Amino acid sequence: MKILVLNAGSSSIKYQVFGMEDQQVLVGGLLDRIGEAGSEMASHDEALARIILHLQAAGITDIDAIGHRVVHGGEQFKQPALIDAAVVDAIRAMIPLAPLHNPANLAGIEVAQRLFPGIPQVAVFDTAFHQTMPPVAFRYAVPVELYREHKVRRYGFHGTSHHYVAQQAAAYLQRELADLNLITLHLGNGCSATAIARGKSVDTSMGMTPMEGLVMGTRCGDIDPALHFYLQRETGLSPDAVESLFNKQSGLKGLCGVGDMREVQALADTGDTDAQLAEAMFAYRVKKYIGAYSAVLGQVDAVIFTGGIGEHSARIRAQVCANLQVFGVYPDLAKNAVHTAGIMAFQQETATLKLLVIPTNEELEIARSTAQQLFLRRS
The missing domain is CATH 3.30.420.40 (ATPase, nucleotide binding domain)
Known part of the structure; x- marks a missing residue:
């Protein structure tokens, strides 16, 4: 089984392909300055197309699944999630909680869905592991309405x-x-x-x-x-x-x-x-x-x-x-x-x-x- 891991930032994509039999990296790299003045890559589409060419040059033509790093999963995602339309909508809805990260993560997902049609894709959330924290640890001492209506709480990352x-x-x-x-x-x-x-x-x-x-x-x-x-x-x-x-x-x-x-x-x-x-x-x-x-x-x-x-x-x-x-x-x-x-x-x-x-x-x-x-x- 070969799994492509994508970590999409606002102007970069870090990628690695793992052979899961021995969990070794088969190929990987980093494309940066995406969309910046003077860059050869104007968009994440062009960057991912270049990644595909790199994989093909390395002899990797069969990807079984793609895993995406997503920074913020809020309270909704306590585990990694197989990406479908509802998961995409949920990640988009959480952009106010991570305005610097979730839009870029989402861009990587949407481009990968277009360029790898039919390949299962999974969102892995930085916040998910911390969803086992009890309220005494994750709540802030602010009016309860801020938590209930605006989800103001500690989420944790990494x-x-x-x-x-x-x-x-x-x-x-x-x-x-x-x-x-x-x-x-x-x-x-x-x-x-x-x-x-x-x-x-x-x-x-x-x-x-x-x-x-x-x-x-x-x-x-x-x-x-x-x-x-x-x-x-x-x-x-x-x-x-x-x-x-x-x-x-x-x-x-x-x-x-x-x-x-x-x-x-x-x-x-x-x-x-x-x-x-x-x-x-x-x-x-x-x-x-x-x-x-x-x-x-x-x-x-x-x-x-x-x-x-x-x-x-x-x-x-x-x-x-x-x-x-x-x-x-x-x-x-x-x-x-x-x-x-x-x-x-x-x-x-x-x-x-x-x-x-x-x-x-x-x-x-x-x-x-x-x-x-x-x-x-x-x-």
Whole structure:
């Protein structure tokens, strides 16, 4: 079985084809600058047509199914969904909840439906894994009508990544996922933490939008909501300008001028005090969430680091894990400093709580979910 995974953005499409017998990538790539001035591709139609040519050149002419990443599934989608007209309409109806992402995801779906007629297609939602959160975790303390009428609540994101690394942890620890309590940390340009109790998400740091929670590359994370009103009054910024400020000019970039952690750390090493503070704030916020989610879970079997920063920055992992002995966190700094390609454990030998670095693979998780939906359809 061959499954094409598509991750369509507003000006890009990332794609991979998996052979599901051994779950290996057969071909993949990224097309960007779609629709931009000077680009050879004016639309997603042209980009996907180019992808088809690439697949044919690689000898892949038979695709059994297509899996699409969709950022926001709201409360309606708790699992991946086989795409039909009703699913397309539902994704379109949720555009107000994810105005930057769902329109692009939808464009990828609609183009793929035209260019791959008759091929089953599946939507895999970033929010679905977090739909097991209880109301005490997902509700905001605002008038109930805002939830009932406008669906104002915490949804959470990166669910595909959190679910994937949780499954990988269970396999590595040779335990059932349903028997494990985990804290998963997806740390990259976008960052989120999730508390997983017996295999199910029970709390997560991102909220109604991906802006809430941890300090990120350009997003502010948790702030006083009254700051929005203060800035509008005192600076004259419009609501749209404030939203852009917190989404695109804040986080690490706002603190020290660069949003990539590698650049932040390089600046910090030169003695730049703004970069040193940015790095410290990043680790501090992650540390706080580990403490909070330890309290939520009561007992934690493993803390998992993933994402570009989580997988590759031993320095951040060391800062995050420092002085957390009260929660059973005992890092072995020598093990932490050794970079490995696969899963790595870096807790001290006598520690009960495992500290794991697990490379994420959201595309493979989407392919697996697509294959499962195909199996359910045929059975």
